[in-house]
Every structure is written in C-alpha cells, then in structure tokens.
Amino acid sequence: MSEVVLKVDGMSCGHCVNSVEKALQSIGAEGTVDLASKKVTVKFDEAKVNTKAIVEAIEDQGYDVVQ
Numbered sequence: 001m002s003e004v005v006l007k008v009d010g011m012s013c014g015h016c017v018n019s020v021e022k023a024l025q026s027i028g029a030e031g032t033v034d035l036a037s038k039k040v041t042v043k044f045d046e047a048k049v050n051t052k053a054i055v056e057a058i059e060d061q062g063y064d065v066v067q
Helices: 014-026 051-059
Strands: 002-009 030-034 039-044 064-066
Touching: 002 051, 014 030, 014 039, 014 051, 039 051, 051 064
Parallel strands: none
Antiparallel strands: 002 039, 002 064, 030 039
8 A cells, every 4th residue: 555645725624524535535545634734645556546546536626736
C-alpha cells in the first residue's frame, strides 16, 4: 500500500468530508480527511490506482488539490 497526503482547498463541513471519502472509495482508494488542516491522507494500491486518478476524483467533487 502506498500513501499520499494532499492539501485540498474548498472543504468546510461534514458533507465535504463524505464527498471526498466516497469519491476515493469509488476508485479503490481509502481517504481520511482532516478539515482543520485541509489535508486528505490517501492509502491506495499503486497497481490499481495512481495519484493522477486520486487528484481527479477529488477535483471532480468540486475541490481544489493544491500541489
């Protein structure tokens, strides 16, 4: 398993947390959102998911991944 921590702008509530976590689950990754720091820790299998797909899944929910 690989892990990446991404800074994500635009998250402000529990709905945001659910949207991001469900989007990551839908592509086979596991995300944990920290609203206070606006960071998402993502665990994933590199054989199945790459970082680009993770970023796209989050951005498709309307949030900005800051790199």
